[in-house]
Amino acid sequence: MKNILFYFDIISPYAWLAAMKAPDFAKQYKINLEWKPVLFAGLLKAYQNLGPAEIPAKREYTIKDTMRWALYEGLKYQGPPKHPFNPLKALRFLTAIEDPQSLAQLSHRLLHAIWAEGLDPTQENNLLRLAQEKNLDGKKILAQAQSQEIKERLSQNTQEAVRQKVFGVPSFVVDHEVFWGHDRMLHLAAYLKGKLNIDQEKFKTILIRPRGIDRKEINPQNLLKN
Amino acid sequence: MKNILFYFDIISPYAWLAAMKAPDFAKQYKINLEWKPVLFAGLLKAYQNLGPAEIPAKREYTIKDTMRWALYEGLKYQGPPKHPFNPLKALRFLTAIEDPQSLAQLSHRLLHAIWAEGLDPTQENNLLRLAQEKNLDGKKILAQAQSQEIKERLSQNTQEAVRQKVFGVPSFVVDHEVFWGHDRMLHLAAYLKGKLNIDQEKFKTILIRPRGIDRKEINPQNLLKN
Numbered sequence: 001m002k003n004i005l006f007y008f009d010i011i012s013p014y015a016w017l018a019a020m021k022a023p024d025f026a027k028q029y030k031i032n033l034e035w036k037p038v039l040f041a042g043l044l045k046a047y048q049n050l051g052p053a054e055i056p057a058k059r060e061y062t063i064k065d066t067m068r069w070a071l072y073e074g075l076k077y078q079g080p081p082k083h084p085f086n087p088l089k090a091l092r093f094l095t096a097i098e099d100p101q102s103l104a105q106l107s108h109r110l111l112h113a114i115w116a117e118g119l120d121p122t123q124e125n126n127l128l129r130l131a132q133e134k135n136l137d138g139k140k141i142l143a144q145a146q147s148q149e150i151k152e153r154l155s156q157n158t159q160e161a162v163r164q165k166v167f168g169v170p171s172f173v174v175d176h177e178v179f180w181g182h183d184r185m186l187h188l189a190a191y192l193k194g195k196l197n198i199d200q201e202k203f204k205t206i207l208i209r210p211r212g213i214d215r216k217e218i219n220p221q222n223l224l225k226n
Numbered sequence: 227m228k229n230i231l232f233y234f235d236i237i238s239p240y241a242w243l244a245a246m247k248a249p250d251f252a253k254q255y256k257i258n259l260e261w262k263p264v265l266f267a268g269l270l271k272a273y274q275n276l277g278p279a280e281i282p283a284k285r286e287y288t289i290k291d292t293m294r295w296a297l298y299e300g301l302k303y304q305g306p307p308k309h310p311f312n313p314l315k316a317l318r319f320l321t322a323i324e325d326p327q328s329l330a331q332l333s334h335r336l337l338h339a340i341w342a343e344g345l346d347p348t349q350e351n352n353l354l355r356l357a358q359e360k361n362l363d364g365k366k367i368l369a370q371a372q373s374q375e376i377k378e379r380l381s382q383n384t385q386e387a388v389r390q391k392v393f394g395v396p397s398f399v400v401d402h403e404v405f406w407g408h409d410r411m412l413h414l415a416a417y418l419k420g421k422l423n424i425d426q427e428k429f430k431t432i433l434i435r436p437r438g439i440d441r442k443e444i445n446p447q448n449l450l451k452n
Contacts, residue, residue, distance in 0.1 A: 047281050047283060047284070048276075048281075049276060049281055049284075050274075050275060050276070053437075055274075055275055055393065057391040057392075057393045058273070058275075058393050060433060061391065061393070061406060063429060063432050063433060064403075064404075064424060064429060065406075065410070065413075067424040067425070067428070067429060067432075068413050068416075068417075068424055069413075071421075071422055071424060072412075072413065072416060072422065079432055079435070080438075081436075081438075082435060082436050082437060082439075083435055083437065083438065084437060084438060084439055084440075085439055086438060086439040122438065165283040165286060165287070166283075167283045167284050167287070177290070178287055178290075180287060180291075183409055184291070186298075187291075187294050187295075187298065190294075190298060191294075195297075196294050196297055196298065198290060198293040198294055198297060199293070202293070203289060203293060206289050206293075206305055207286060207289060209305070209307070210307075210308050211279075211308060211309065211310060212306075212308030212309060212310060212311035212312060212348065213308075213310055213311055214310075
């Protein structure tokens with residue numbers, strides 16, 4: 001059974017959208033999805049990139065886009081009471097779950113609770129309640145989550161994502177190929193059916209293609225000159 | 227007939243992908259597509275955002291993603307000899323075309339030439355050749371393109387896009403609603419069929435939702451602390 005890494009952060013509504021499809025997707029394509037909590041802020045920092053919530057027009061668009069996807073896919077949409085929120089406690093909580101299936105199930109449940117039901121994931125009691133729902137020992141997980149080992153594991157998972165050239169969430173990685181975004185699950189599906197193998201030689205040729213200009217030279221302040 | 231603004235910059239392979247679908251899309255949904263060349267670099271500057279070609283992992287991903295889309299949609303993919311390139315001359319050339327239908331046709335042809343055939347759009351003779359193909363007076367357009375009027379028109383179109391909260395290309399705008407990306411034409415289609423009207427009151431409630439944290443507080447350098 002092929003293993004596919006599924007990098008996500010609960011802060012992303014697109015990770016929620018991907019997670020809602022993930023179990024059926026894994027069954028349909030007979031693959032194993034390895035759920036990997038990572039810190040999206042860590043990816044942004046690694047690439048010196050801005051998140052969608054940091055550019056006002058893009059933040060607004062992201063909310064609309066998420067609401068549209070929810071309508072399009074027949075999902076209830078609520079979103080958390082505050083956003084962005086600090087995802088660290090919840091990400092560590094997930095990271096502390098050793099059994100991969102339990103990790104997948106609680107991650108799925110938590111993403112649904114945050115984005116469809118409006119749960120605040122920064123509250124310990126909410127995490128404990130969801131763990132109990134899934135017959136997990138929340139108090140034990142919580143204690144583990146505060147250990148140095150788990151803090152380091154979450155950090156390492158994030159660094160591992162960066163090494164694999166993951167820059168956003170959700171991302172799927174298989175055969176060193178990255179598929180970014182819940183909206184690229186259709187590419188991933190085609191790839192798994194053997195129908196989306198790009199010409200790797202051509203890719204390499206294009207990758208080393210020279211730059212023709214740097215942006216400072218086409219600064220819009222010069223739009224009226226030359 | 228409903229008018230839909232189609233903001234694009236020839237520098238974007240996603241604008242190419244959108245443009246290839248645009249004529250059939252307009253026919254199918256009985257809408258008028260108003261092609262609007264804008265300077266993508268101007269949008270990035272306005273939002274202090276980075277373009278995908280400015281983050282190495284994202285640049286690499288964008289090339290792969292484009293190659294995958296080309297496979298997925300049965301298009302030949304080549305890409306320009308240099309990228310990014312200076313799009314100003316070509317964008318002004320397009321902006322100087324007064325007739326909307328000719329503008330649409332030449333824009334479509336130019337995007338195809340760059341991305342499917344590998345044409346260098348910074349060369350005047352290439353622009354002249356394509357104009358001739360479309361029975362347009364390339365020399366006259368070229369003279370116009372160098373006028374202050376056209377430089378200002380391109381700048382104004384870019385500013386108009388920003389006022390409409392467009393932050394990327396391609397973007398479609400209808401009823402003050404932005405649809406960003408060739409991959410959101412499926413949302414636009416559903417919207418035009420009256421099936422994707424989000425709850426605007428709920429949208430406003432979510433928009434004014436408080437922020438729970440700022441990213442500096444979850445700096446990954448603090449990942450191992452607290």
